Amino acid sequence: MCGIVGFVGRRDAAPILLEGLSKLEYRGYDSAGLAVRDSTGNFEVVKAKGKLKELFDKTDSGKALHGTMGIGHTRWATHGEPSETNAHPHISGMDVKDSDIIGVHNGIIENYMEMKTKLLRKGYKFYSDTDTEVLVKLVDYYYKKYKCPPCEAIAKTMVRVKGSYALAVMFKDHPDEIWAARKDSPMIVGISDNETFIASDVPAILKYTRNVYYVDNMEIACLKEGSAEFFTIDSEPIEKELVEITWDTEAAEKGGYEYFMMKEIHEQPRAILDTLNSVIKDDGDSKKIDFSGIGIPDEDIKNISQIYIAACGSAWHAGMAAQYVIEDLARVPVRVELASEFRYRKPILDKNGLVIIISQSGETADSIAALREAKEKGVKTLAIVNVVGSTIAREADYVLYTLAGPEIAVATTKAYSTQLIAGYLLAIQFAYVRGMIDDEKYAYYISELYALPDKIEKIFETKDKLQWFAAKFVNVHDVFFIGRNLDYAVSLEGSLKMKEISYAHSEAYAAGELKHGTISMIEGGTLVISVLTQPELFDKTISNMSECKTRGAYLAAITAYGHYDIEDTASFVSYVPTADPHFMGSLSVIPLQLLGYYLSLARGLDADKPRNLAKSVTVE
Ligand code: M6R
Numbered sequence: 001m002c003g004i005v006g007f008v009g010r011r012d013a014a015p016i017l018l019e020g021l022s023k024l025e026y027r028g029y030d031s032a033g034l035a036v037r038d039s040t041g042n043f044e045v046v047k048a049k050g051k052l053k054e055l056f057d058k059t060d061s062g063k064a065l066h067g068t069m070g071i072g073h074t075r076w077a078t079h080g081e082p083s084e085t086n087a088h089p090h091i092s093g094m095d096v097k098d099s100d101i102i103g104v105h106n107g108i109i110e111n112y113m114e115m116k117t118k119l120l121r122k123g124y125k126f127y128s129d130t131d132t133e134v135l136v137k138l139v140d141y142y143y144k145k146y147k148c149p150p151c152e153a154i155a156k157t158m159v160r161v162k163g164s165y166a167l168a169v170m171f172k173d174h175p176d177e178i179w180a181a182r183k184d185s186p187m188i189v190g191i192s193d194n195e196t197f198i199a200s201d202v203p204a205i206l207k208y209t210r211n212v213y214y215v216d217n218m219e220i221a222c223l224k225e226g227s228a229e230f231f232t233i234d235s236e237p238i239e240k241e242l243v244e245i246t247w248d249t250e251a252a253e254k255g256g257y258e259y260f261m262m263k264e265i266h267e268q269p270r271a272i273l274d275t276l277n278s279v280i281k282d283d284g285d286s287k288k289i290d291f292s293g294i295g296i297p298d299e300d301i302k303n304i305s306q307i308y309i310a311a312c313g314s315a316w317h318a319g320m321a322a323q324y325v326i327e328d329l330a331r332v333p334v335r336v337e338l339a340s341e342f343r344y345r346k347p348i349l350d351k352n353g354l355v356i357i358i359s360q361s362g363e364t365a366d367s368i369a370a371l372r373e374a375k376e377k378g379v380k381t382l383a384i385v386n387v388v389g390s391t392i393a394r395e396a397d398y399v400l401y402t403l404a405g406p407e408i409a410v411a412t413t414k415a416y417s418t419q420l421i422a423g424y425l426l427a428i429q430f431a432y433v434r435g436m437i438d439d440e441k442y443a444y445y446i447s448e449l450y451a452l453p454d455k456i457e458k459i460f461e462t463k464d465k466l467q468w469f470a471a472k473f474v475n476v477h478d479v480f481f482i483g484r485n486l487d488y489a490v491s492l493e494g495s496l497k498m499k500e501i502s503y504a505h506s507e508a509y510a511a512g513e514l515k516h517g518t519i520s521m522i523e524g525g526t527l528v529i530s531v532l533t534q535p536e537l538f539d540k541t542i543s544n545m546s547e548c549k550t551r552g553a554y555l556a557a558i559t560a561y562g563h564y565d566i567e568d569t570a571s572f573v574s575y576v577p578t579a580d581p582h583f584m585g586s587l588s589v590i591p592l593q594l595l596g597y598y599l600s601l602a603r604g605l606d607a608d609k610p611r612n613l614a615k616s617v618t619v620e
Contacts, residue, residue, distance in 0.1 A: 002088075002106040003027055003074040004187070005204045006168045006178045008223050009195035012036075014062030017072035020197070020204035022052055026253050027201070028406020029074035030082035030389065034059075035089040035102050036070035037170055043102050047087040068225075069176060071168045071198075073104035076406055077388035078278075079112070080129025090133040092140035094125050100172045101140045105132040106200050107164035107185035108403065110277045115161065135161065139169060150179045154220050155233045158183065163277065166200050166215075178223040180215065184270075187215040191242065194226040202245055202252040210245040259607040261409035261501070265593055266460065269453030271414040272586070274403035275421045276449055286439075287446050289429040296382065296398045301433045305350045307334040308379075310342040310370035311358035312617065314416045314496060318384075319358050320489035322423025325582045329437065329445075330430035339366035340620070342373065349379045356426075357383045360407060360415035361616040362390025369620075371395055384422040386415050400426070409608045410615050411501050413593050416493060420586050424449060427582070448580040452587070455577040459590045462574060466591055469556065469572055470598030476527050479506035480548075481592075482514060483531035484541055490585040491531050494592030501610045502599035511544040524552035529595070532559040532566065533576075533584035545569050558588045 003024030007013045017034045032055045033047030044065055048054035052074070059065055073088035080086040091099035109115070112131035115138055120126075124137050138160065143153035150171050164184035171179065180187060180198050190197035192209035198221070199205045202212065213228060215221050219238060220231045230238040247256065257263040281290045307326060309319035316338055323334040337347075339357070343366060349355065355374035359367045362385040371392055374381050383396035386404050393399045402418035428445045431437045437445070473479075479498060481491035488510045495508035509518055511530070522528070528548045532541045538559075545555050546569060557570035560578040567573055576587040600607040 002029065002076050002200070003204065004071070004104050004106055004166055004168055004198065004200040005073075006071040006180070006198035006223065007195070008069040008176060008178050008225050010068055010225065011195075012062065012066055013068055013070035014059055014065035016208070017070050018052070018056060018059070018062045019207065020199060021055075021072050021074050023203040023206070023249065023253075024074055024201055025052060026408060027074070027076070028408070029076050031077075031084065031087035032072070032074045033087045033089055034065075034070055034072035035170065036065045036067035037175070038067040041172060041175055043091075043096050043099065043170070043172070045089055045091070045096050045102070047084045049082055049084050049087065069170070069178065071102070071104050071170060071178065078108055078401070078403060079131045081389040086128045086130050088132055090128065090130060090136045092137055094127055101136055101143065101169055103132070103136040103139065103167060103169035105135055106166040107183075108274055108278065109135055109161050109165065110163040111161060131163075135165065135167065136169065143171070150174055150177070151220055151222065151231050151235050154179055154181050155235060158218065158233055164274070168198050176224055180221040180223065182215045182219060183217050189213045189215060189221055189223060189228045191226065191228060196223040196226060196228055198223055202247070203249045206245065206249050206252060211242050212245060213240045213242060258601070259409065259597075261411055261413060261597055261607045264407055264409055264414045265590070265597065267405065268414045268417045268590070269456045271402075271404040271418050272421050272456070273453050275418045276425075278401065278403050279425060280446060286443055289425055289432075289446070291429060294382070294398045294400050298433050300380065301430055303352050304332055304354045304430070305352040307332055307354050307356060308342070308347070308349065308374070309334060309336045309356045309358065310339040310367065310374075312339050312364050312366050314412045314493055315358040315360060315364075315367070315419060317489060317493040317496065318416055318419035318423060319356070320492060321420055321486055321585045322356075322426065324486045324489060325424055325427040326430065328582065329427040330434055331436055332430060332434070339364070339370040343369040347373065347377075349374065349377045351378060353379050355379050355381045357381060357392055357396060358419050358422075359383070359390075359392050360386045360402075360404070360412055360419070362387045362392040363616050363618050365618050365620050368392055368395070384419055386418065407615075410610055410613050411497055411596070411607070417586060417589070420589075421449065424583055445580065445582075448583055452579060452583060455579060455587055456590055459576050459587060462591065463594060466574060466594045467598045470595055471602045473527055473599065474602040476504050476599075478521065479504055479527045479529060480518070480522070481506060481508040481529050481531070482511040482541065482544060484511050484537040485534055486581070486585050487531035487533055487537070487541065487588065490588050490592065493589055494529065494531070494596070497593050497596030498599060500613060501596055501607050502603055502605065503611070504599060511541045514544055515547060519547060519551065522548050522551040522553050526553045527556065528553040529556045529558070529592075530570070531588050531592075532557060532563065533588050534581050538563065542566070542569055558591050560584070
């Protein structure tokens with residue numbers, strides 16, 4: 001996601017900040033900026049939308065800015081479109097000259113609207129749409145109100161804000177100091193002779209030092225030339241151990257994982273939580289889904305006659321899952337279509353219908369065309385999109401953003417998982433607004449969603465077993481994934497994960513459909529992977545598995561803990577925790593992603609860059 005670099009030392013800061021930011025480009029960004037404090041104590045700020053090259057050009061590769069202390073940032077838009085105004089650093093005033101505090105931030109401030117309202121009442125004015133500007137102004141507010149040291153002003157801010165952040169700020173009247181704070185968003189401090197660095201990720205500073213301190217949650221840091229001090233939120237000093245980085249840059253970018261795909265698999269709990277927090281508001285007594293940011297009025301939700309979902313690849317699979325959940329909870333008919341088909345089949349759309357386009361990139365050519373087709377027919381459109389400011393996000397009537405962060409591996413994992421969450425959120429809210437579920441059920445479903453991230457962490461503990469299984473089947477030729485209803489939707493995704501990165505031929509079938517033709521393909525040793533998470537359909541799928549076993553198939557199964565009788569039928573079982581059946585896909589997909597990944601690894605392939613595939617398919 002976003003990247004932070006800060007420097008205080010004796011050399012000019014700007015070239016060092018730019019160099020550091022370029023090492024964070026792999027994280028994805030849409031704009032960048034830096035602030036340098038010059039010898040007169042003034043801040044100079046330069047920002048640019050688009051690639052870092054723009055910032056290099058605007059600053060003559062940093063040579064145009066003079067000052068030995070500064071902060072830099074690459075932004076991946078979450079609040080407000082990608083633009084120069086929304087790019088960081090953000091200032092405490094409306095003009096750099098009148099600003100006493102300047103800062104950059106990674107993460108999401110969930111209650112930023114509440115804080116903004118408070119600050120507006122206190123006379124603050126805002127120039128951007130970002131939560132970061134609110135954060136910087138809040139530090140300024142406490143700093144001035146209590147006339148306290150920076151550490152206290154930051155601590156007071158930390159107490160008031162909810163969400164995740166890595167924050168780096170400079171105070172005009174504290175020359176030669178950079179202050180930083182962190183909660184749930186990584187941050188490190190690097191030290192070398194007479195120089196101190198701050199960064200959101202190791203690669204940014206590896207060229208300059210390998211000696212770092214890891215800032216922990218709810219800690220505050222003060223950087224000075226060649227030294228750093230750390231404090232608790234109560235301003236108590238903390239002793240920290242200097243750690244030597246032994247990785248190379250490439251490994252550091254991947255956070256120690258061999259491939260980005262594995263890193264992104266592990267980012268799923270966080271991505272899900274961020275997506276939930278972006279639309280679920282806690283009013284103290286209860287949690288409620290708040291779609292006011294999406295803009296879809298309750299009256300429109302009540303009047304929806306039919307939902308059409310159009311998407312491609314994994315996004316289409318997420319749509320398949322959404323279909324089952326929305327129909328079951330909200331009782332609205334849903335039709336899911338491949339965007340490439342939808343666009344050309346002259347669809348007949350009900351004027352009270354809602355067309356939902358799902359896309360990670362927001363730039364997939366077929367999905368854009370499907371969106372335009374729907375708009376041309378005068379039907380309301382809602383986009384579930386990961387990239388802020390993308391074409392689909394800009395053109396749709398309503399946008400529900402997934403907060404997966406930038407996804408680098410071609411095979412999607414965390415974006416798909418957040419698309420599932422977006423589908424659940426729509427299903428629950430539509431059901432509630434349309435009177436299909438009461439307050440108790442509503443609260444139950446929301447609490448089940450919040451339980452998913454920890455359950456996914458639990459599944460990661462079974463990785464070794466899945467790796468062993470993938471190694472056993474390293475030479476597999478044909479794999480069939482079967483399941484019913486939601487388990488079928490997840491099987492489609494499991495099969496795509498396997499084929500796109502391991503090149504093993506695999507197909508997904510609705511389990512009941514096998515005997516209408518495909519069962520003729522099953523022979524001695526064919527691998528059949530079954531997904532069984534829907535209690536009502538458990539026995540039905542077991543029957544279909546038995547039909548395959550009779551014909552010589554090797555059976556593997558993904559099911560929930562407790563269903564141990566599955567071992568009478570399947571030779572290999574991967575268990576996942578239990579959740580409400582509507583949301584089990586978020587758990588059962590994890591072992592399937594891992595299986596695809598480990599098979600790719602066992603075959604010596606590049607899991608991040610599979611042959612013939614592009615991350616964003618911008619052509620037909
Ligand atoms: O960016 P989009 O979500 O619109 O992309 C759609 C598909 O191209 C994408 O999901 C593709 O299937 C992935 N490579 C699957 O891992």
